[in-house]
Amino acid sequence: MSGRSMHSVLLVGLVCLLIASSTFCSSVGSSNNIMCLESERNALLQFKQGLVNDSNVLASWESNKDCCEWRGIACNNQTGHVITLNLSSYPFVETPYLVGAIDPSLLQLQQLNYLDLSFNDFGGMMIPKFIGSLSQLKELKLAGANFSGPIPPQFGNLSNLHTLDLSYNYDVSFKNLEWLSHISSLRYLNMSGLNFSEVVNWPHSLSKLPSLIELQLFECYLPDVNLRSLLFINSSTSLQVLDLSENALNSSILHWIANVSSNFVKIDLWGNMLQGPIPDVFFNMVSLVSLDLSDNHFEGGLPKFFQNFCRLESLSLGHNQFSENIEDFVKTLSCAQNTLERLYLSGNQFGGSWPDLTGFSKLRWLHLSYNQLNGSVPESLGQLSSLKDLDLSNNSLNGVITEAHFLNLSHLQYLSVSGNHFSINLSSNWNPPFQLAELDLSSCKVGPDFPKWIQRQRNLISLDLSMNQIQGKVPNLSASLTNVDLSFNQFSGALPSFSPLSSVDLSFNQFSGPLSSVPPIYSVDLSFNQFSGSLPSVPPKLETLILSNNKFSGSLSYLCANTTQPPDLFNLDISENLLSGELPNCMMQFQGLRVLNLGKNKLFGKVPSWLGNLKNLWILRLYGNNFSGELPSFENCTLLFVVDVAANKLSGNIPTWIGQSLTNLHVLRLSSNELNGNIPFSLCNLATIHKWCGKE
Numbered sequence: 209m210s211g212r213s214m215h216s217v218l219l220v221g222l223v224c225l226l227i228a229s230s231t232f233c234s235s236v237g238s239s240n241n242i243m244c245l246e247s248e249r250n251a252l253l254q255f256k257q258g259l260v261n262d263s264n265v266l267a268s269w270e271s272n273k274d275c276c277e278w279r280g281i282a283c284n285n286q287t288g289h290v291i292t293l294n295l296s297s298y299p300f301v302e303t304p305y306l307v308g309a310i311d312p313s314l315l316q317l318q319q320l321n322y323l324d325l326s327f328n329d330f331g332g333m334m335i336p337k338f339i340g341s342l343s344q345l346k347e348l349k350l351a352g353a354n355f356s357g358p359i360p361p362q363f364g365n366l367s368n369l370h371t372l373d374l375s376y377n378y379d380v381s382f383k384n385l386e387w388l389s390h391i392s393s394l395r396y397l398n399m400s401g402l403n404f405s406e407v408v409n410w411p412h413s414l415s416k417l418p419s420l421i422e423l424q425l426f427e428c429y430l431p432d433v434n435l436r437s438l439l440f441i442n443s444s445t446s447l448q449v450l451d452l453s454e455n456a457l458n459s460s461i462l463h464w465i466a467n468v469s470s471n472f473v474k475i476d477l478w479g480n481m482l483q484g485p486i487p488d489v490f491f492n493m494v495s496l497v498s499l500d501l502s503d504n505h506f507e508g509g510l511p512k513f514f515q516n517f518c519r520l521e522s523l524s525l526g527h528n529q530f531s532e533n534i535e536d537f538v539k540t541l542s543c544a545q546n547t548l549e550r551l552y553l554s555g556n557q558f559g560g561s562w563p564d565l566t567g568f569s570k571l572r573w574l575h576l577s578y579n580q581l582n583g584s585v586p587e588s589l590g591q592l593s594s595l596k597d598l599d600l601s602n603n604s605l606n607g608v609i610t611e612a613h614f615l616n617l618s619h620l621q622y623l624s625v626s627g628n629h630f631s632i633n634l635s636s637n638w639n640p641p642f643q644l645a646e647l648d649l650s651s652c653k654v655g656p657d658f659p660k661w662i663q664r665q666r667n668l669i670s671l672d673l674s675m676n677q678i679q680g681k682v683p684n685l686s687a688s689l690t691n692v693d694l695s696f697n698q699f700s701g702a703l704p705s706f707s708p709l710s711s712v713d714l715s716f717n718q719f720s721g722p723l724s725s726v727p728p729i730y731s732v733d734l735s736f737n738q739f740s741g742s743l744p745s746v747p748p749k750l751e752t753l754i755l756s757n758n759k760f761s762g763s764l765s766y767l768c769a770n771t772t773q774p775p776d777l778f779n780l781d782i783s784e785n786l787l788s789g790e791l792p793n794c795m796m797q798f799q800g801l802r803v804l805n806l807g808k809n810k811l812f813g814k815v816p817s818w819l820g821n822l823k824n825l826w827i828l829r830l831y832g833n834n835f836s837g838e839l840p841s842f843e844n845c846t847l848l849f850v851v852d853v854a855a856n857k858l859s860g861n862i863p864t865w866i867g868q869s870l871t872n873l874h875v876l877r878l879s880s881n882e883l884n885g886n887i888p889f890s891l892c893n894l895a896t897i898h899k900w901c902g903k904e
């Protein structure tokens with residue numbers, strides 16, 4: 209007993225003496241004094257022993273303590289029975305809390321209401337049958353816990369269950385859902401990531417759950433629905449939330465959806481094979497708050513019955529073949545103008561000029577990129593004061609973008625207007641109302657001066673200013689930057705000292721910015737400018753470094769001057785500069801390299817043999833240097849797709865391993881060297897070769 213509860217028992221006793229009412233006192237005393245049952249404590253200790261590793265999460269599970277006080281446990285305050293066992297770990301981490309087996313001693317916990325063991329690692333063991341005998345269970349969560357084998361039919365006995373989450377146990381297999389249709393109390397079901405490919409009658413089984421409110425079947429290899437079998441389905445009205453995304457389903461699924469409920473609040477169907485116009489099955493679904501039909505093959509426009517959808521907060525139709533006039537589209541949505549927060553229409557063929565969005569005061573996400581919008585954007589855009597995320601890129605919009613377009617956009621974090629025909633007229637002392645995390649102004653004619661207002665964006669993570677004819681030096685930029693594209697400008701001077709290239713700034717390794725749900729990209733592209741001076745050193749997190757077509761000079765050894773751990777670099781292109789010297793051995797550490805382009809510099813010496821250990825290489829270009837001697841063996845670089853060593857001083861025979869090992873080779877350039885001997889017969893094995901030996 210802890211000191212505190214001892215104290216309260218004493219206190220209650222004192223009060224009892226004073227008021228001398230024994231029935232009152234014994235009930236108060238016992239409710240403060242409830243301890244767990246010995247049998248249940250022992251069962252839990254046995255469960256703990258069945259584990260190989262509990263990452264010290266069960267440190268409080270000591271036999272001399274009340275188990276109701278242990279971490280993850282809650283007891284009934286009248287009977288002392290354990291009613292909650294809540295030991296979920298974090299999703300998809302490398303070191304989950306619990307590793308090992310589930311001891312059947314848990315069967316002792318007959319009053320258990322709530323069992324959550326999600327995201328632990330039970331090493332591929334079968335889901336224990338005995339869980340089906342915990343008859344008081346209301347919630348059972350075993351997501352991502354590395355179970356395999358069948359789902360025990362005994363689960364059908366859990367007649368009090370309202371929540372069942374078996375998602376992301378990728379090795380669980382089953383042929384039917386017979387057991388499931390017995391759990392008529394079920395309200396929330398999640399079987400995402402399980403393999404339904406043999407469960408042909410899944411629509412039928414699920415239609416038998418009269419209380420089901422939410423169904424999550426994301427990425428389940430769901431078989432298509434046979435329309436004839438639908439004739440035997442009784443409609444349910446309870447289902448409100450449905451996620452069938454990433455299942456490659458055909459349009460027959462829509463009939464099931466229409467039959468199963470008309471009370472939907474949220475439907476996710478992205479990543480299927482739905483085609484044709486949006487069908488009438490949605491006609492009655494006026495309660496819809498969120499609809500996601502993106503990544504399908506829908507065409508046409510928004511049906512007129514969407515005029516009755518007055519609760520929509522989120523509509524995602526991206527990456528289909530919709531071709532409606534955007535102004536008509538927005539008119540059809542007018543009933544949702546006070547609710548709509550997210551509108552994702554990117555990657556379609558929406559046409560027409562800028563729609564009237566002025567009433568949509570809650571709009572936060574507006575994605576219209578990769579469509580065919582034309583005309584100018586009115587200054588009323590600047591009144592959409594909730595906007596957080598605006599993507600207009602890659603349309604045919606034109607006209608002048610002014611400060612008025614952003615007047616009240618103080619919440620804006622993401623802005624992309626590239627790939628249009630805008631002219632940007634923002635004064636250099638403009639003080640924008642926002643602090644952006646991402647900015648894409650590619651090919652917006654913002655040069656020749658670097659826009660000063662961008663320097664004042666202190667939270668920028670990602671910046672694309674490519675193709676803008678900007679001149680001069682790169683000024684100091686946000687210290688949060690991880691992803692920069694300044695290619696195709698006229699920048700000059702030494703390499704800017706911005707954060708993605710700073711090897712000393714450790715904060716950038718633990719970066720978490722305002723958009724931290726999206727993993728940051730670590731990439732620098734400064735190609736096609738006039739930068740000079742020596743190369744930078746590659747910090748550990750950098751993935752892409754493109755410095756081609758500049759005037760960088762000196763040795764390659766700067767690249768690994770400060771390398772303390774193997775870099776993540778997979779794309780290194782420093783071609784067409786003035787670099788000289790030999791290939792330094794320290795570059796051996798760049799084991800992740802997939803693309804290595806050193807072409808057209810002044811490099812010389814032997815091509816080192818360690819290059820043949822870079823097993824991930826897809827593309828190797830050494831052309832236009834002064835490399836001499838024989839080529840080392842690349843026989844183990846079997847992913848190689850392009851090998852271009854033309855225009856060097858390489859000598860010796862054409863190696864036979866090229867034809868024998870490099871079966872993925874599409875481009876081989878050996879021309880303008882000093883190679884001799886016969887062309888090895890093995891080269892004829894390479895059916896995919898396009899160019900070789902100077903025949904180009």
Ligand SMILES: *[C@@H]1O[C@H](CO)[C@@H](O)[C@H](O)[C@H]1NC(C)=O
Pocket residue numbers: 261262263303304305
């Ligand atoms: C137990 O897990 C922790 C991390 O959760 C890990 O550091 C430790 O090495 C593991 N112990 C064993 C014996 O595997």
Ligand SMILES: *[C@@H]1O[C@H](CO)[C@@H](O)[C@H](O)[C@H]1NC(C)=O
Pocket residue numbers: 239285286
């Ligand atoms: C006992 O538990 C019930 C149900 O959880 C709760 O409503 C009640 O307030 C609890 N009583 C005490 C004294 O904690």
Ligand SMILES: *[C@@H]1O[C@H](CO)[C@@H](O)[C@H](O)[C@H]1NC(C)=O
Pocket residue numbers: 292294322
């Ligand atoms: C389960 O535990 C987590 C923290 O470990 C807590 O956030 C959650 O509310 C608990 N759930 C229940 C139902 O006790």
Ligand SMILES: *[C@@H]1O[C@H](CO)[C@@H](O)[C@H](O)[C@H]1NC(C)=O
Pocket residue numbers: 329330331332354
């Ligand atoms: C699941 O368990 C198997 C067998 O112990 C193990 O090899 C595998 O690494 C585990 N998988 C995950 C994702 O933890």
Ligand SMILES: *[C@@H]1O[C@H](CO)[C@@H](O)[C@H](O)[C@H]1NC(C)=O
Pocket residue numbers: 340361362363364365
């Ligand atoms: C539990 O389920 C099994 C298999 O479905 C069944 O044979 C058994 O009778 C059920 N037990 C109870 C107590 O309902």
Ligand SMILES: *[C@@H]1O[C@H](CO)[C@@H](O)[C@H](O)[C@H]1NC(C)=O
Pocket residue numbers: 351373375396397398422423424
């Ligand atoms: C599965 O879906 C339920 C609702 O049906 C939800 O509460 C739960 O968080 C989901 N599980 C996972 C792992 O996402």
Ligand SMILES: *[C@@H]1O[C@H](CO)[C@@H](O)[C@H](O)[C@H]1NC(C)=O
Pocket residue numbers: 403404405406429
């Ligand atoms: C799903 O299960 C079927 C039948 O058991 C099997 O052929 C298929 O490979 C499985 N799919 C995946 C992605 O595991």
Ligand SMILES: *[C@@H]1O[C@H](CO)[C@@H](O)[C@H](O)[C@H]1NC(C)=O
Pocket residue numbers: 432433434435458459460
């Ligand atoms: C969808 O697939 C099912 C099963 O293969 C088939 O019966 C049905 O005709 C298909 N529906 C469409 C619209 O292609």
Ligand SMILES: *[C@@H]1O[C@H](CO)[C@@H](O)[C@H](O)[C@H]1NC(C)=O
Pocket residue numbers: 435436438439462463464466467489
């Ligand atoms: C229900 O399913 C039947 C059978 O496929 C279909 O004919 C009918 O159109 C569906 N109901 C709705 C409202 O779509």
Ligand SMILES: *[C@@H]1O[C@H](CO)[C@@H](O)[C@H](O)[C@H]1NC(C)=O
Pocket residue numbers: 440441442
């Ligand atoms: C549909 O419901 C009716 C009336 O409730 C019932 O008689 C019939 O058996 C049900 N059909 C199916 C296939 O469940």
Ligand SMILES: *[C@@H]1O[C@H](CO)[C@@H](O)[C@H](O)[C@H]1NC(C)=O
Pocket residue numbers: 711712743744745766767769770
């Ligand atoms: C390596 O780090 C040192 C100390 O931080 C720094 O002075 C030097 O410029 C760095 N070298 C390169 C090539 O970045």
Ligand SMILES: *[C@@H]1O[C@H](CO)[C@@H](O)[C@H](O)[C@H]1NC(C)=O
Pocket residue numbers: 820821841842843844
């Ligand atoms: C390629 O790999 C094999 C097996 O690991 C090894 O014996 C051989 O020496 C390697 N070849 C080269 C050129 O590194």
